[in-house]
Amino acid sequence: MNKFHGTGVALVTPFNTDGSVDYQGLKKLINHLVDGGIDYLVSLGTTGETATLSKDEKKKVWDFTAEINNGRLPLVAGIGGNDTLLIGDAIKSFENNNYSAVLSVSPYYSKPTQEGIYQHYQYLSELSELPIILYNVPGRTGSNMSAETTCRLAHDFKNIIATKEASGSFDQFNQIMRDKPEDFLLISGDDPIALPMISIGAVGVISVIGNALPQQLSDMIRLCLKGDFAKAVPAHLSLLEITRLMFAEGNPAGVKATLKQLNICDDVVRLPLVKASSALNKSLAEQLESLSSLV
Template sequence: MFKGLGTAMITPFDKELNVDYNSLKTFVKYQLDNGVDSLIVLGTTGEAPAIEEEEREKIVNTVVEIVNKKIPVIVGTGTNNVNHVLKNNKVAESAGADGLLIVTPYYNKSTQKGLVEYFKYISERTTLPIIMYNVPSRTGMNILPETVVSIHENCKNVIGVKEASGNISQIGELFSIKPDSLKVFSGNDDQVLPIMSLGGDGLISVTSNVAPRPFVELTHSILNNDLEKARKLNNQFMKLNKLLFKEVNPIPVKYAVSLLGLCENVVRLPLVKASQETEKLLKEEMERLDLA
């Protein structure tokens, strides 16, 4: 689907909490101008659970139209209701999106066998390629390496996994048993170097909302085996990575993007604005990096 850097996009809101489509268009153009390899719309960073159905359709259509096939547009469609996932998939298909990011069911959770059946059921009802999303800290559900491989082998259009378990040992085990056809993307900015060094295809990034160009350079350096440059960039941006998760994502990154003048610092409940301490630390670090 893509190699290198995919930005897990924010969804801009105005001060009245409406989706700010003008800012959305500007933000997409900013990402394109900085050379990102893919855009991921309405994932965790895009506050997908707080987006209404009619907003979803307009957001996806807006991004697809602006991108105009220059790079892949991947839409987060996962929920814990399989029929809602199928509806969200239809929206992405109708808009002309290039792929789907589907998180494991949360709250009602599953067994590992249930995950295989879940993704099989969904994959049989869409023609778009699917990236599984493993983020146990959000879902309470972990996809084990053997299950990831089983889903890939049983679902012809499940082509990869976004790994955000944070468990490098587990991810290393996945690389040891997976076929070459299964793509692995780091779902954590602070683990891109080890995951891609193990053979990962890229990063689905939060930090690239505010620093797209450096993270394009970082991921491409790893792909080109320029580990010296990759280590330097990785170390340079590690503090920013950590600050962007000092509070629940996307609270800090929304503030950070607002410092660039690309959106208002507005999130929807149950999220609230970052604390003054977090804002102060983020502003200082972005100034140090010449980002703001």
């Protein structure tokens, strides 16, 4: 599964001013990422505002993404939720010819036990024709998938190949690295800690800021993976402030504001999210100018 080493980007879903999906903006974004050296694309993760898209819109976005990508990069489809049977049906019926894996978030809101999380993924694993990447993001789901549960799933189901870890807990990362199968992948789900996670064995990141800054981020991740931390650390530090700003008013409002400044797509988000404030836009513009002066 070397195709999931390096920098993946969780694509935003561009919208027109009337709230409809902006397919020309999505085309520009995909080409921006391919040209920027990204290693793979994740379509309709949380950053894609998936919770606000209809079933028909999701299918059209997946199909369009595959069409524009045209085999240039591996593709991952985000298919997750807290209704196990419904997500199982979505995975079973997913037309996956152009996709290499499914990213499926640990069930949110319901706050299942660890055994409930295990059985949820067991059910999905037995239905999926594609490899599954687990996604643990307690700040959004309201519950943590423990290292023990992650490694139990990794050992028990060969098509569960990786975890996108966004718990922020290095105790948890360390335990996963120690106890996982050798070929199971730990992937950072947080941009600011991708570098230290790679230092203990993570194979890369699934990024938000990479939507706007693919070259800067992917260059830094490649330095980390080569073990060249002397060069990677300054690159990492140069991205900290713009990363903080992109998340200051929620995801993906900040990164969409940055993409608008880069003339890639508009900054429209769907309610209950709202656009970044004028103050945040100003700060993001200043950081973009500062980064461009470093290149």
